[in-house]
Amino acid sequence: MEYIAEPYRIRVIEPIKQTTRAQREEALAKVGCNPFLLKSKDVFIDLLTDSGTGAVTQAMQSAMLKGDEAYSGSRSYFALQDAVKDIFDYDLVIPTHQGRGAEQLYIPALIKKREKDQGLSKDKMTVISNFFFDTTQGHSQWNGCKIVNVPLDTAFDTSTKGDFKGNFNIGALHSTIETVGAAHIPYIVSTITCNSAGGQPVSIKNLKEVYQIAKQYDIPVVMDCARFAENAYFIKQREPEYSHLTIDEITRITFQYADILCMSAKKDAMVPIGGLLAFKDRSLDDVYQECRTLCVLQEGFPTYGGLEGGAMERLAVGLYEAMREEWLASRIQQIQYLVDGLEKIGVPCQQAGGHAVFIDAGAMLPHIPQDQFPGHVLACELYRIAGIRSAEIGSLLIGRDPITGLQRSSPAELLRLAVPRATYTRAHLDYVIAAFKLLTKSCQHLKGMTFTYEPPVLRHFNAQFETIV
Ligand code: F0G
Numbered sequence: 001m002e003y004i005a006e007p008y009r010i011r012v013i014e015p016i017k018q019t020t021r022a023q024r025e026e027a028l029a030k031v032g033c034n035p036f037l038l039k040s041k042d043v044f045i046d047l048l049t050d051s052g053t054g055a056v057t058q059a060m061q062s063a064m065l066k067g068d069e070a071y072s073g074s075r076s077y078f079a080l081q082d083a084v085k086d087i088f089d090y091d092l093v094i095p096t097h098q099g100r101g102a103e104q105l106y107i108p109a110l111i112k113k114r115e116k117d118q119g120l121s122k123d124k125m126t127v128i129s130n131f132f133f134d135t136t137q138g139h140s141q142w143n144g145c146k147i148v149n150v151p152l153d154t155a156f157d158t159s160t161k162g163d164f165k166g167n168f169n170i171g172a173l174h175s176t177i178e179t180v181g182a183a184h185i186p187y188i189v190s191t192i193t194c195n196s197a198g199g200q201p202v203s204i205k206n207l208k209e210v211y212q213i214a215k216q217y218d219i220p221v222v223m224d225c226a227r228f229a230e231n232a233y234f235i236k237q238r239e240p241e242y243s244h245l246t247i248d249e250i251t252r253i254t255f256q257y258a259d260i261l262c263m264s265a266k267k268d269a270m271v272p273i274g275g276l277l278a279f280k281d282r283s284l285d286d287v288y289q290e291c292r293t294l295c296v297l298q299e300g301f302p303t304y305g306g307l308e309g310g311a312m313e314r315l316a317v318g319l320y321e322a323m324r325e326e327w328l329a330s331r332i333q334q335i336q337y338l339v340d341g342l343e344k345i346g347v348p349c350q351q352a353g354g355h356a357v358f359i360d361a362g363a364m365l366p367h368i369p370q371d372q373f374p375g376h377v378l379a380c381e382l383y384r385i386a387g388i389r390s391a392e393i394g395s396l397l398i399g400r401d402p403i404t405g406l407q408r409s410s411p412a413e414l415l416r417l418a419v420p421r422a423t424y425t426r427a428h429l430d431y432v433i434a435a436f437k438l439l440t441k442s443c444q445h446l447k448g449m450t451f452t453y454e455p456p457v458l459r460h461f462n463a464q465f466e467t468i469v
Pocket of ligand 1: 098100135136418
């Protein structure tokens, strides 16, 4: 495929600086071999996340000047509400400071409603997703729920390709509901694209089936939609029924198949900070009211959530900018380019998804057992070789069973290279590929790692490590 030129000009630049290997060795040693803890000034290419790290557009920046900073009833809130209604056809909007800000509202509210409606109080609830993102899982568990992921059997098999590897396994969804009982399931989360499965898209057909099943059992569906525009782009490319539609039209159809929308706007909507919680209509009015109350307590008055007026204006524009098809094409092409370049030099990858490249570290370092964290070993070496920061998605991230304390088994040992939007050029991607070329030559000599400090929860953020010699 021919590489199309970027359909934008870059007019604000941020300097980055290369360091020496000795400087990087020292910087990594100082933070206990955890790249999460590095100072960003010590990183040359930062592929830790695509969240809030991308470029913002001219239109978004200029919209900020229109901010109405009124504590309640801000004009900027209504601009955001209008955009959400227009794009997703959802009536009720609560802005939040980011995705997890919305999660801390809807998750306890939906659980409370289920308990009340079913006359249950202390029974354990179960929630289901194609695959929960860590914070969604964390909030659900924090509120006492058991979580069940029902991805496709092939979702984590990097050697198989598929158009919609992020889809729910419908059979597993059905059997989980039957086993657990719908009364004990306060919500189902459809994650688009499915971040944990490698940024893989979910088809409208699958979302529709999930929604129909949920309706049959009267279970609310939440669309976790940080990367809604990338998902719509893949639908246009891969789901023939929708190939003649625009990204906006596909987006509207997609959101028919949920009751609530929860968005980290730091991804596709390109804002450095911001999130959304929205309800399709008044059918879950009690939950909406509860979320408004929790919002006052935790985020701020419901017409600003955690955001200043200018940030709500910027987000309202960002939601539209996210759906520019030529930008989406350029972005997805970057991910594909990186996957193709890596595969050409023998680096095993999950097929290209939306926002990141997922390298099969388990296959690359077969001599390192899962509990010695091959993905993390690779992340450290990539930083030492080239100053590139990335993140492990595997046993380290998945952590221990909270009851038994035993390491939980991870479906794969991956290394994620998340690509911020419109931030790095093709030369940067070539640099990443060149770094992997060096890495592939030495990786059989790399050794596993173990903790020198292991925090009790969300350990990957603050843990410290040493190499096992
Ligand atoms: N849902 C999904 C699918 C996400 O990818 C994220 C964040 C969240 C919810 C939480 O949103 O960070 O705004 O509070 N993902 C980032 C990442 C952090 O690197 O993938 P948040």
